[in-house]
Amino acid sequence: MLGISVFLYRSTRKFLASSKTASGTILADKEGSLSSKPRFTFTTEDGTEIVVVSNTATKAHTFRKGQTVRVLYDPARPERATIDTFIQLWLATVICAGLGLSFSITSFFIH
Template sequence: MQVQFQVRGRGALRWLTFGMITIGSLSLVTGLIFAGVSVSFLTDAERAPGTVVALDWQGDHGGGTRKARGDDTPAAYPVVEFTSADGTPRKFRDSAGSNPPSYAVGEKVEVLYRPGSPEDARIKGFLSLWLMPLIFGGIGLLFMGIGTVIALVSRRRP
């Protein structure tokens, strides 16, 4: 019975290792895709001065699990006005929110937008451009690292 248990244990360990490395690889690839989107956006983007005209406070951050844990602290998403190259005034809500707010009402910011679709605009800032690539890439590296360590340690055992 002892031998049979060890065989099952090694099989489970292999599946755990495979799962960790697979999830890590998929997450890392997703992070790289988000990074590529940000780089592409930066390459094509026009720049314009903008002003934060409001803060849109949102309590649900999209996951829905924060309220279940009792943590429904709202995040402030800056609403920015700018004028595109064609002279049209535009307004957008940035995709990155934070608490405490990263921007104040009345603050001047640099806006990046695609010339062909000025409604696709972002504040030129770290959170707006690099948060998603860093989250997915970091999770990917963590899971791949854990999976690799498990694989290396399990190979050393007789």
């Protein structure tokens, strides 16, 4: 788990170093309510409109329909954009690091 957290950390840092920013808007899902994985739209530098469903789930009330958000995206793959929040960027890294540390400390005391 610690190895995975290091990989995720490096991957996110690399993404942040090369990403572009855009202003995005939170959308409603098909039923008209916000989904647990925020769905948002933004326009790239070249004028292409992109709609993305986040790969990180949040509480339904975290984002509101019509809310403006800062979006980070890789110009080569804008469909993999993310909302610029700590949770959206770092949640997986923090969870893996926490689990890895817990497992390491537990195994130290068991042996």
